[in-house]
Amino acid sequence: MRKLYRFHGGVHPPANKTQSTQTPIAQAALPSKLVVALHQHAGGSATRPAVQPGDHVLKGQLIGLPEGRIASAVHAPTSGMVLAVDRQPVLHPSALPDLCVTIVPDGKDEWIAHHGSDYRELQHSDLRHQLRMAGIVGLGGAVFPSDLKLYAGKHKIKTLVLNGAECEPYITCDDMLMRERAAEILRGAEIMQALLYAEEVLIGIEDNKPEAIAAMQQALAAGDYRNMEVIAVPTVYPGGGAKQLIRVLTGLEVPHGVRTTEMGAQCFNVGTAYSVYRAVAHGEPLISRIVTVTGNVERPQNFEVLLGTPLAELAAQAGVKPDTDGYIMGGPMMGIAVPSAQAGVTKAANCFIATSRALFPPAPPALPCIRCTRCAEVCPADLQPQELYWFAKAKELGKAQEYHLFDCIECGACSYVCPSHIPLVQYYRFAKSEIWAHEREKDAADIARERHEFRLERQEREKRERAEKLAQKERAAAAAKAAEQPAAAAGAAAAATPAAAGQPEDAAQALIQAAIERAKAQATLVKPKNTDNLTPAQLAEIAEIEARRAKIREIARTDNDKEQ
Amino acid sequence: MLSSPFISKPTSVSAIMLRVLLALLPAVALYVWYYGPAILVSMTLASVTALGVEALMLRLRERPLKPFLADNTALLTAWLLALSIPPLAPWWLVVVGTAFAISVAKHLYGGMGNNPFNPAMVGYAVLIISFPVQMTHWLSPLDLGQGGLGFGAQLQYIFAGVLPDGTSLDAVTMATPLDTLKTQLHLDRAVAQIMQMPIYGHLAGKGSEMVALGFLAGGLYLLAARIITWHIPFAFFGGLLFTAELFHLADPNHYVSPLFHAASGAAVIGAFFILTDPVTSPTTPRGKLIFAAAAGFLTYIIRVFGGYPDGIAFATLLMNIAVPLIDAYTQPRVFGRKKDPQ
Secondary structure, eight states, rough: OOOOOOOOOOOOOOOOOOOGGGGOOEOOOSSSSSSEOOOOOSOOOOOOOOOTTTTTOOBHHHHEOOOOOOOOEEEOSSSSSEEEEHHHOOSSSSSOOOEEEEEOOOOSSBBSSOOOOGGSOOOOHHHHHHHHTHHHHHHHHTTOOOHHHHHOTTTTEEEEEEEEEOOOOSHHHHHHHHOHHHHHHHHHHHHHHHHHEEEOOEEEEEETTTTHHHHHHHHHHHHHHHHHEEEEEOOTTTTTTTHHHHHHHHHHOOTSSSSSGTTTTEEEEHHHHHHHHHHHHHHSSSSSEEEEEESSSSSSEEEEEETOOOOHHHHTTTOOOOTOOOOEEEEETOOOOOTTTBBBOOOTEEEEEEEEETTTTTOOOOOOOOOOOHHHHHOOOOOOOOHHHHHHHHHOOOOOOOOTGOOOOOOOHHHHHHTOOOOOOHHHHHHHHHHHHHHHHHHHHHHHHHHHHHHHHHHHHHHHHHHHHHHHHHHHHHHHHHHHHTOOHHHHHHHHHHHHHHHHHHHHHHHHHHHHHHHHHHHHHTGGGGTTTOOOOOHHHHHHHHHHHHHHHHHHHHHHHOOO | OSSSSSOOOSOOOOHHOOOOOOOOHHHHHHHHHHHHHHHHHHHHHHHHHHHHHHHHHHHTTTTHHHHHHTTHHHHHHHHHHHHSSSSSSOOHHHHHHHHHHIIIIIIITTSSTOOOOOOHHHHHHHHHHHOOOOOGGGOOOTTTSSSOOOOHHHHHHHHHHOOTOOOHHHEEOOHHHHHHHHHHHTTOOOHHHHHTTTOOOSSSTTTTHHHHHHHHHHHHHHHHHHHHSHHHHHHHHHHHHHHHHHHHHTTTTSSOHHHHHHSSHHHIIIIIIIIOOGGGSSSSSSHHHHHHHHHHHHHHHHHHHSSSSSSHHHHHHHHHHHHHHHHHHHHHOOOOSOOOOO
């Protein structure tokens, strides 16, 4: 038996998983249209549309080109005609529309020419490029481009963790995928293992999924895999968080702001491993995923869904009950409220839960915090949520950071157990966004200050130059005067010359000096501005902030170095 | 439904406080068994006063009545205070104490969740400072008092202040076992000799030690139901017993055994029900240990060297002051920032 480790806290919300595991994964019907969002990955870089309205596309054809480093490609999920390339509602909590390609299927489902290959015969850099162009991103919900995570760089990766924990209530897409397509997941893991030069692959599955564990173990025994192990881990939310699962399987604690690779581990969702395999061995880009449709529906189940399928059309296939009042994308602990049921399924959409007032009654009104610390008892990051709540509420953002606000993974365990029903996570999100806004403001202020100082300096320089010019002119005039009177008495001149000759020169020098002095005085008057009259505490705080930024810049630089 | 999480555990402040109230019942039952039903009268008086003053204060503070009246915290304060003062006391004593606890100690500091001091202990402190005589009239256990007082007679005394003909207050009340010990020690009697007095039972005061046992049962229930953690009771008894043992070892004739202290006065109710009040105790595990151990130490010092019969109330209030400081200095290390993660 492998030694497993614990992480602090955790909760045991009702699983509600069995409802959707009664039937095998069903192929969702071809929808009337596909609304494929172009930005389907984590990270700011855009994906540029590669098609125009009116174009005919084939299944698997590239429709979105990745631009920039953290980006991933998007493909046509079926063959058909491009109806529009415009802004549409997307599955994002902001409810802001984003650029989408709308495709009307032609019903032929005609593939573009594609072919698989043996990963052993490919260069690793080519493999990574292939994954990027196949649009492979993390399917656990984070949708970070996988090609970037499959690069160890200078770090030595000991353990590749495959995440089949699926700790959130209701979600069963990974469970069903592992039950039905275990061998392909393992083949994908093998490719990942090779790319990372990982010594071992640990596949963590929560022990409330015995069928999946059995299927994976069977597939493992049937194949020829190197240092791979399927491990049942205790069921506790959020045991499927990457850092929590790494902790349980390896004992490593990856602090906030540190990459798991730096500590010799990397973590992928089982669904990602499956799509890596499909992309490499069959040349199929990521155009569909397994989605759990559950909650307030007649037939909760998992579907294999083409990306872009409008949620309403998908949900209808599970029989939405009439009193449904909305959808949650993801699980009830960390999911988002779906802003529009017309939005198309994305790579991040692992589960849709139809909600009703009966199924998800609104929380009772919040009462004051009684400091019972049930939140601290369940926090998987060992934070003191009650302290963070007070600081967030009082807008003491510095204090909140001091108490490691940014180590919060927003798992929701604290809110879940709070007897006063305080929406704690919302307070943390608020505090985080406030801090980000402050930092942006400060950056803008810094730029403005630099510009202002530069302007002052320029004005000063110009004044100095003018003064010098003036002095030069006077010097020239004096010299001319001296030349006009060459016949001055020689005897008298002999005595007087040193002083007389020196005079115009000195006057000019004095003028220049005076101008410089004036400029200097002015400079000292304006310069120290906003760092004047500060208390030592404030100065210390500024120094601290500067140090932190220097560190961030440092990290950014080393990151850039790594990329190259 | 704005953002995650969309589910919450079916629990509430009201339900937790209700279970704490239930946990007090074994001790209350034993109280009635050993001292008669007078305690029920003072608990009722305290409850009615607490709810009334709570409603009044909420109205004055323009807060909604329903959620706060239903949270059971005012009732808990009332019961803890009633259980801390002599049951055979004039009715206004418990009313004044409760009213002060709820209005000043709780609501003037911001109401539920914001009061730095334990309201019941503030109420107790006010009473013992303002009405020390009435606060010493503790009932004798029924089998020690001369036949005891009937319930009717108790009611008459509480509300009208008169006792039946031929009964004197001294006959039915007595000083607490802790007080008696202190007085007798001043008379230069040895501990072993004092313990022979009829008011002492197995460990501590006859009757009161059994009530303490009731509190212990309730406290263990709170632990089992995970309403409190082990830290505060454990550290409190640790602090109290350790200090008592040191003195006891030095001079057993003058310093009574640690177990006497543990079973006497408000030690058990203090350890499980009073010091564990989440609002007025530290939030960190280490903080709880420091807080309660210091409270145990202070309790002993106040009991043995101070002027008051028991030390729980003042030890609690003194340590309440230190809570923000203790919390600030005992923050646990967060995930990934531990010295030794394994």
